[in-house]
Amino acid sequence: MSQRIVIDPVTRIEGHAKITIYLDDVGQVTDARFHVTEFRGFEKFCEGRPLWEMPGITARICGICPVSHLLASAKAGDRILAVTIPPAAVKLRRLMNLAQIIQSHALSFFHLSAPDLLLGMESDPQTRNIFGLMAANPDLARGGIRLRQFGQEIIEQLGGRKIHPAWAVPGGVREPLSEEGRTHIRDRIPEVRTTALNALEQFKQLLQTHEREAQTFGNFPSLFMGLVTPDGLWEHYDGYLRFVDSAGNIVADRLDPARYQEFIGEAVESDSYLKSPYYRPLGYPDQNDHCRLDSGIYRVGPLARLNICTQIGTPLADQELREFRDRGHGTVTSSFFYHYARLIEILGAIEKIEQTIDDPDLLSTHLRADAGINQRSGVGVSEAPRGTLFHHYQVDENGLMQKVNLVIATGQNNLAMNRTVAQIARHFIHGSDIPEGMLNRVEAGIRAFDPCLSCSTHAAGQMPLHVQLVGADGTLLNETWRD
Amino acid sequence: MAVKTLTIDDRLVSAREEETVLDAAREAGIHIPTLCYLEGVSEVGACRLCLVEVAGSSKLQPACVTKVAEGMEIQTNTDRLQNYRRIIVEMLFAEGNHVCSVCVANGNCELQDLAIEMGMDHVRLEYQFPDRQVDLSHDRFGMDHNRCVLCTRCVRVCDELEGVHTWDMAGRGSQSHVITDLNQPWGTSQTCTSCGKCVEACPTGAIFHQGSSVGEMVHDRARIEFIATARQKQQW
Amino acid sequence: MDLSELLEIAEQERQSQKALQIRCCVAAGCLSSNALAVKTGLEQAVTEAGLTDTVQVSGVGCMRLCCQGPLVQIDTSAELEHSEILYEKVAPDQVSAIVATLQSQTPANTPTTLQQGDLTQPFFTQQRTIVLENSGKIDPERIEAYIAAEGYQALYHTLYEMKPTDVINAITHSGLRGRGGGGYPTGLKWATVAKATAERKYVICNADEGDPGAFMDRSVLESDPHRVLEGMAIAAYAIGSTQGYIYVRAEYPLAISRLQIAIRQAQRLKLLGSQVFDSPFDFRIDIRIGAGAYVCGEETALMASIEGKRGVPSPRPPYPAERGLWGFPTLINNVETFANIAPIIRHGADWFASIGTEKSKGTKVFALAGKIRNTGLIEVPMGTSLRQIVEEMGGGVPDGGSAKAVQTGGPSGGCIPASAFDTPVDYESLTQLGSMMGSGGMIVMDQTTSMVDVAHYFMEFCRDESCGKCIPCRVGTMQLHQLLTKIREGQATDVDMELLKELCDMVKHTSLCGLGQSAPNPVLSTLRHFEDEYRTLIDKP
Amino acid sequence: MTTRQQIRSTKGVSLKHPSGDKRFQILDATMKRHQYQQDALIEILHKAQELFGYLENDLLLYVAHSLKLPPSRVYGVATFYHLFSLAPKGIHRCVVCTGTACYVKGAAALLAAVEQSAQIHAGETTADNQLSLSIARCLGACGIAPAVVFDGTVCGHQTPELVGDRLKEYLGKEQ
Amino acid sequence: MARIKFATVWLGGCSGCHMSFLDLDEWLFDLAAQVDFVYSPFMDVKEYPEGVDIVLVEGAIANEDHLDMIRKVRARSRLLISFGDCAVTGNVTALRNSLGSAEPVLQRCYIEAADLHAQIPTEPGIVPPLLDRVTPVHTVVPVDVYLPGCPPPADRIRAALEPLLTGNMPHLEGQQIKFG
Structure with a gap:
């Protein structure tokens, strides 16, 4: 008799998901699956909307990384207008994306994952959260909150609001930075840099106590994908796509993101609203075909970005990057290191903001290239906090959307997340009597990826953890609920 | 020129004989909400937001077309009127697809302002979610029927100020919609002079400048008033 | 044209009248029951029988008892006011039988195949015709x-x-x-x-x-x-x-x-x-x-x-x-x-x-229809009671049913319950009952008719007929229709009932024209007299 | 010919329709009888529909130019009134009266029967163009309720069976 | 006086409202001092508890899980706040409604736009079926307070919560009830 354990909902992630763990008749984990349970259908209902409204609409895909969608959408619009946007607009968009990376990474680390890391995987689930952290370690919590606030404030300074600004548009951006805004941002840099450095220090200490997690939290070979500059440096807004393998070999490089369909395919599984993108040249890693299990899996996001770039391009972050690679032995394959990579990216983003904040272009009023519909199709790409984001639009001659395809960062980690939950479950779970802390580890494995499920399903947990006893024929034999 | 004296909201107000209650109230600084009313073109009394109570009459009267009369006693803002007005605004929100968050007129919309004014924090009526189209065929302007409240301001400015009558209403009842010429894409209209007055007249984000992104569309009503005065009174 | 010429035309017309008049109703109701074939058949039969000198077949307007059409009236006197025999549901193949009765000189002797109507029934005798004084008697095309x-x-x-x-x-x-x-x-x-x-x-x-x-x-x-x-x-x-x-x-x-x-x-x-x-x-x-x-x-x-x-x-x-x-x-x-x-x-x-009531003078023509034996047109003095109209003139509900309500005033009117049938029909009384005189449609409903359905029916009508100009009518009728659908299907709650009432009040008082202002009336009147039918649907377990 | 070209081609002095279709001459005569008065628009649309079966854009534009009316106004009027149709109708017409008297006497069942056997809804035409189904708001034939109009002939006291038999004649033809 | 039991729930929406809640930044410390957080996507409580005093509900009702959840939330909560435009109006989440049913969106995403295993996800008990029509929260359960905005800015959230902490009902007006 086999069993199925459903973790429902997966909590402290940005979205609605469940995890099912399958046990065989002796209580050994045979498989585990990660399911996303929301779907909103942007790809369909955006059809018929004007191109110029798309940044504003697609920002609503996600409240965590609206800026990523805003930028990818505006960039797809740039292509359709066939314009080169003003240099000041590029700098301003970059500034906002850096702010976005900071606020989202801060949220992932401090608000969502730090409770596991600092309070313990097995700590009381009632207090294992940001509010518990606020009580247990107020300084750290406050630092994290203020770090996120820093990112949000930059977005607000530029876009007029913290969430869902409609500031980037096809052809450029709507408003420059104000002098007051610049001063405010500049003044806060020292504080947030300190917060980021402290957090890095603290995380490095945690690595000592979380060796088992580092080993088992999605630690497997795969490809990594992300944008790099033409020189191979860390990139978040433009550039080319690069794939590297676990050994650090560049599998594909200088790929034009507009040709994403040539190397990224999307598969559908019946048990999730989240599609499973795969690296097309290597094929879909069919679950039934173990020899192909590793083939097309790739990971995106902070870990991938740090694995594919030569360096970040700012002094402190580059120093941290070297240490990161030492600790991870070259190309880092453990998904637990996503947290680490995230903190390094925060630091790098702060440094890059510092480098650019005094650029006079940020106050420029030449921000927008006006043009009509000059191409019927356009792909916009950006590095969202969670990885590479593609917006692919086809429009009619007047600029009404005819077809929309969105390939979202989190989705591209779907195969990896499935492997991760299976790996953790096999390692930590034995028999049907499972301590809560063990199940929390399975969830924590997911949290490492910081999945943004609003995004991934262009959509959008609850209810108890429940265990279902499932017969060999798939019928439900018994069901127990645990609070 | 005969002058009439009347009371509006218990205030004594004087007005010229040919003025409407709305004119008199506005001159006295008393706000009466409107939607289909547009300074410079004829009144149609269709939106019913400006209904006021007139002492001695059981029927509510639209301020925009009701002429002042000596000794008239008007109440513009009773609970009953406010309640009716809120339902009217709710009706409009339920009827079309008014998604403020992603509308080009977000922040610059008379419908949105009315909702705020009426304290409408939610809509009790059933949303219809009609399947309506967007027309971007015109070089300079766009029309999103989802956001149209059928106030006919565009129809009237086009007919009365520009004189080409490109716009009109077609269909009936809940199937009513505005059209250009023979219900053809705006860009193919032979009558349209691309003057843009309909764009400025539109109270919502239904008619907009091409290329407007979310929250970016601002209507310039003053331009309509200016043109109306110039055309009708030869005053610039 | 002067008066003498006019009187001369009248005189000539009277002179040319033949001794025997066969009047065949050619108003729309009877026409749709093949009255034209009956009329031409009669003309032919009269010609074939060689009676053209004494018998005149004419197409006339409505004889009022529409449910029994096609109607044929035989009038042996030259007096327009005095006609004697009414044949109901006349089929084209019955024309020779009718003509045969004329030849036998005893027209009252009806062959069994013909259905003879009772001209002394209250449907006819209680009418007072002013508007319809010529209806069914003269040829409208002359x-x-x-x-x-x-x-x-x-x-x-x-x-x-x-x-x-x-x-x-x-x-x-x-x-x-x-x-x-x-x-x-x-x-x-x-x-x-x-x-x-x-x-x-x-x-x-x-x-x-x-x-x-x-x-x-x-x-x-x-x-x-x-x-x-x-x-x-x-x-x-x-x-x-x-x-x-x-x-x-x-x-x-x-x-x-x-x-x-x-x-x-x-x-x-x-x-x-x-x-x-x-x-x-x-x-x-x-x-x-x-x-x-x-x-x-x-x-x-x-x-x-x-x-x-x-x-x-x-x-x-x-x-x-x-x-x-x-x-x-x-x-x-x-x-x-x-x-x-x-x-x-x-x-x-x-x-x-001198005819009618204190405030409502003269007569009123009503179109009597629905679940009632005698459907057709009646003209009665103002003040005639609904009971007299429904039970006596209309002959009550067929098949042993009983009348539950009468709908008057169309989509602007309302349903008057049987308990109020003694009300005299005049403008004020009907308004007081929450209905209205309207143009004169009077539809009888029996126990099988659901009043919520009736309200729903009229709201659908108003929704479809709203011109769309003013918001309360355009949107209100649609919303009300949806609420009534919800109630009818047993999906509604007390909150919906409250909203229904609030919307009715609002649409009534804010709509631009009579259509919208009266559109809620069928709902309001059924709510007033038949709220229990709504409640049954709301309180459904 | 597109609408755009159509407008240009009718801009000349002569308003004669270029197609030479005889029906336009009859329509011209009707308009002339109304002295090309703009307020006769509805009468002229009635005539146009009688001649052509329905009002296509080309026809509406022709009427607009003849009466010197804005095209949007003509289109607006044509779509306001239920009796005007901008799409072709089927060979046979079936109109179910849903007036109150007919309603009380079971018009809904008649309509359902027609919809069922013709597999179309009110306002639609069958795919083989044999039948157009519509509803009327009251034919004023309440005395013989429930009434159905088949190809212009009002038939009273209808039942679903009677209606079904009639429709078999219409729909059976192509089988 | 017992401490206020406070919850937040996320249904069909983008989480922007929850993010805006986090934009309360350091005021969260003040809030935490006055309430007990008993349920939230930020927390590991899997079952919505009984006896919740105040709950913020983000998102529209878009699938069958939402339907079950909101009924449970209503039954177990004293004061339910419709939190943000999706909850209050359906907003962007409801944009698919004009397509008539859920079918076209599913078809587009999982059949037309799939390269492999094209199928509409249906795993019973795991993937909740979408409702054909996305609806605001108050069409399913009674709502006590409406807090519109896409998302409601943090100061608006605070204006709604502060009176509640002292046992008063909030009264939002003017720009505080602006949609979008």
């Missing part, structure tokens, strides 16, 4: 027949013996009120338009009878069109108009064609056109045909439609009496109102005022 029935004498009388103010005074004193539904005093309306100074004025006859279940006006137009023309001409003289319009709905092709014929005939005899009766009075009437829009029964919408525009109402004031068609003062009355004018002039205002 102006001579109308003239023979004293037609156009009233017009002559007004033109030569009355000043316009005398006419208005007469109408005012008669107490006639608008038969279109509102019940506005006709004399007052005429006086207002008469007082207006303008270079042009118009008279409009509203023949856009749109209320479902109402067919009185159609019948009048099909049966006696000249009566309406004469009434309009008298009105035009009284208010100082030279141009009239009849706005007829396109769904009434027979009425349109008979009106066209009537106008042509009247013009030929100079009873319409320039210098009517050789007087200085000019009056021309044109027909305007609707195109399927109920809202055009509303006077401002109707005028827009006459102007060739979308039939969209405008706010009143200004009323048509001040600013109507093309901005000129306009008198609008409905068919039945105009049909009452000539008799009032002929018989005097006092005569008319």
